[in-house]
Amino acid sequence: MNELALSVKDLTVSFQTFAGKLHALRQVSFDLYQGETLAIVGESGSGKSVTVRSIMGLLSKNTLVEKGEIRFKNQNLLDYTDKQKEKIRGSQIAMIFQDPMTSLNPTLNIGSQIIEVLEKKRAMKRQEAVEEAINLLDLCGIPNPEERITQYPHQFSGGQRQRIVIAIALAGDPEILIADEPTTALDVMIQAQIIELLKKIQEEKQMTIIFITHDLGVVANVADRVAVMYAGKIVEIGSVDDIYYHPQHPYTWGLLTSMPTPDLEGKLYAIPGTPPDLLNPPEGDAFAFRNEYALAIDFVQEPPFFEVRPNHYAATWLLHPKAPSIEVPEKIKERYNHFEEKIKRGDIQ
Amino acid sequence: MTVNVLKEQPLVQIKQLKQYYNEGTRKEVKALDDVTFDIYAGETFGLVGESGSGKSTIGRAIVNLYTPTDGDIIFDGKSWSQRQSRKSKLSFNKEVQMIFQDPYASLNPRMKVNDIIAEGLDVHQLVRNPKERTERVYELLEAVGLNRDHATRYPYEFSGGQRQRIGVARALAVEPKFIVCDEPISALDVSIQSQIINLLEELQAERGLTYLFIAHDLSMVKHFSDRIGMMYQGKIVEIADSDTLYSEPQHPYTKSLLSSIPLPDPDYEKERQRITFKPDGNFFNPSNQLVEVEPNHWVYQ
Numbered sequence: 001m002n003e004l005a006l007s008v009k010d011l012t013v014s015f016q017t018f019a020g021k022l023h024a025l026r027q028v029s030f031d032l033y034q035g036e037t038l039a040i041v042g043e044s045g046s047g048k049s050v051t052v053r054s055i056m057g058l059l060s061k062n063t064l065v066e067k068g069e070i071r072f073k074n075q076n077l078l079d080y081t082d083k084q085k086e087k088i089r090g091s092q093i094a095m096i097f098q099d100p101m102t103s104l105n106p107t108l109n110i111g112s113q114i115i116e117v118l119e120k121k122r123a124m125k126r127q128e129a130v131e132e133a134i135n136l137l138d139l140c141g142i143p144n145p146e147e148r149i150t151q152y153p154h155q156f157s158g159g160q161r162q163r164i165v166i167a168i169a170l171a172g173d174p175e176i177l178i179a180d181e182p183t184t185a186l187d188v189m190i191q192a193q194i195i196e197l198l199k200k201i202q203e204e205k206q207m208t209i210i211f212i213t214h215d216l217g218v219v220a221n222v223a224d225r226v227a228v229m230y231a232g233k234i235v236e237i238g239s240v241d242d243i244y245y246h247p248q249h250p251y252t253w254g255l256l257t258s259m260p261t262p263d264l265e266g267k268l269y270a271i272p273g274t275p276p277d278l279l280n281p282p283e284g285d286a287f288a289f290r291n292e293y294a295l296a297i298d299f300v301q302e303p304p305f306f307e308v309r310p311n312h313y314a315a316t317w318l319l320h321p322k323a324p325s326i327e328v329p330e331k332i333k334e335r336y337n338h339f340e341e342k343i344k345r346g347d348i349q
Numbered sequence: 350m351t352v353n354v355l356k357e358q359p360l361v362q363i364k365q366l367k368q369y370y371n372e373g374t375r376k377e378v379k380a381l382d383d384v385t386f387d388i389y390a391g392e393t394f395g396l397v398g399e400s401g402s403g404k405s406t407i408g409r410a411i412v413n414l415y416t417p418t419d420g421d422i423i424f425d426g427k428s429w430s431q432r433q434s435r436k437s438k439l440s441f442n443k444e445v446q447m448i449f450q451d452p453y454a455s456l457n458p459r460m461k462v463n464d465i466i467a468e469g470l471d472v473h474q475l476v477r478n479p480k481e482r483t484e485r486v487y488e489l490l491e492a493v494g495l496n497r498d499h500a501t502r503y504p505y506e507f508s509g510g511q512r513q514r515i516g517v518a519r520a521l522a523v524e525p526k527f528i529v530c531d532e533p534i535s536a537l538d539v540s541i542q543s544q545i546i547n548l549l550e551e552l553q554a555e556r557g558l559t560y561l562f563i564a565h566d567l568s569m570v571k572h573f574s575d576r577i578g579m580m581y582q583g584k585i586v587e588i589a590d591s592d593t594l595y596s597e598p599q600h601p602y603t604k605s606l607l608s609s610i611p612l613p614d615p616d617y618e619k620e621r622q623r624i625t626f627k628p629d630g631n632f633f634n635p636s637n638q639l640v641e642v643e644p645n646h647w648v649y650q
Contacts, residue, residue, distance in 0.1 A: 046539055078469065093503045176471070188399070189399065189609045191611075192611075202454075213538075214538065214539055216613040217611030217612050217613050218611050220611060220613050220618045221618040222386065241615065244613065244615050245615075254540060255539060256541040256613055258539060258540055259543075260568045260569055260571065262568070267547060268543040268546055268547055269543060270540070271543075274508050274541070317646045
């Protein structure tokens with residue numbers, strides 16, 4: 001693997017709300033390597049956005065970082081003052097948000113929104129910045145950038161607006177790009193175009209990307225590695241092959257089998273119940289109550305991470321040497337078979 | 350899913366339906382442009398297309414929210430103009446119900462769940478006394494996988510999936526024949542989506558319901574529907590049963606849309622080639638129409 005770009009260790013974050021303390025993140029740890037795309041998947045409320053907002057230093061006032069560190073270039077980002085964070089944001093770590101309708105300023109033309117970043121973060125002179133802005137728009141696939149640079153966000157379609165948001169994020173020439181559900185608000189075909197754009201940019205600029213989504217189809221397309229989050233914790237992390245063809249956590253099984261595939265006959269699998277209330281997280285494994293494969297210990301003690309293969313970890317007691325062996329769902333078995341074939345062929349080391 | 354579809358008995362017939370906005374002005378929008386299709390009793394008809402293609406407009410037109418610019422919507426043998434008296438509107442509303450996309454916006458936050466569900470019962474005078482009303486609400490809550498305690502709560506106390514269940518219970522209260530499901534799962538999380546889809550399937554099997562299922566997630570529509578209509582710019586470009594549409598798409602737009610869907614399979618994703626679709630002059634040729642290329646497979650050409 002490449003060099004480490006960023007490392008999150010034991011990050012524990014809570015929100016102070018009127019109803020009490022909400023445990024948004026519970027001991028989240030992961031490494032991000034240079035040039036890779038790490039996808040974070042999970043349902044709403046699982047903590048994916050809180051994780052990246054902690055990295056960006058964009059947490060709201062009622063947030064308490066209880067524990068942990070975010071190491072970036074031998075520094076802990078959590079120790080940074082607001083001024084230091086301001087320096088990092090945009091120029092070293094940039095972010096793309098979900099909704100291109102609200103993340104652009106409707107009262108400024110798109111050119112000045114890009115030029116602002118170029119002048120502030122890269123100390124460019126006006127003329128140089130205008131030229132660079134046109135280059136960036138061109139790179140991001142906006143036709144006739146010379147003319148359109150003076151237009152306003154409402155004159156662009158949803159997909160084009162997201163391209164402009166990406167151009168703004170690229171303007172600071174960041175090393176790490178965080179994309180928080182960048183395609184969720186878009187149609188399937190536009191989604192495909194935006195993903196192709198992000199992949200192209202990554203290749204050209206050797207960018208490191210954190211890609212947040214709940215769509216496992218999109219993840220299969222973009223990711224090198226995948227972290228699955230549930231109730232404020234990472235429950236499984238590994239390479240895209242490990243997660244899709246050799247998943248170990250029952251929640252990952254549930255996610256993979258609850259999506260319809262073209263050859264599916266009969267009923268769709270549904271994970272029973274709803275995610276737990278993070279104001280009072282249950283004792284033991286937070287997924288235990290929805291887990292058909294839960295063991296008695298799941299209701300008492302949280303499972304640690306078990307190593308499945310190098311760089312593939314899952315937090316489930318099923319991987320404990322003393323755990324009873326269980327029957328894996330049929331659909332997952334098919335995936336395991338595919339995994340074995342890939343190993344035989346030497347496609348996976 | 351196979352339902353015994355009575356081909357000779359369309360429950361809903363959409364005939365050359367046109368729905369124009371700002372008609373005759375510069376800002377004229379042809380939201381629906383000469384749309385014709387049938388929905389048979391007991392089937393699920395899926396309607397797919399990108400935003401702005403007119404799929405929701407069809408759903409709303411069917412539930413009588415618009416006056417058609419031209420064409421007709423025949424429900425159970427009665428044409429649109431025959432259904433416009435106060436009385437027949439009321440009886441129509443008992444037969445046709447709707448489930449909405451956003452479970453947060455579609456429930457009145459000031460009403461308790463039992464009043465939300467029973468509103469239809471009151472309007473159509475389907476219950477004689479408060480006791481019967483409560484009993485009916487309990488039955489409905491249980492039918493959609495909620496429990497009796499939920500009847501006296503307010504919508505804000507529920508999660509998105511639970512609210513959508515309340516929306517389903519409200520639609521079922523008047524025992525309709527036909528339900529328009531307008532993107533009922535797109536606001537929900539993946540693990541909850543399949544719960545709602547399974548619930549709708551169970552209810553259909555139990556009660557012999559007919560669905561119009563509007564969505565942009567083609568994988569889910571394919572799983573849930575018997576037949577699918579593909580929409581593009583206010584026109585239906587292809588209609589076929591769901592397996593055929595998926596395996597042998599004919600219209601270039603359908604091919605393009607199918608090739609854009611990401612599947613949870615990294616090896617397939619590496620190979621997937623996206624087909625792009627640009628409507629050329631041919632697409633807008635006014636003499637184009639839906640042509641039956643093989644039995645029950647219609648393509649706009």
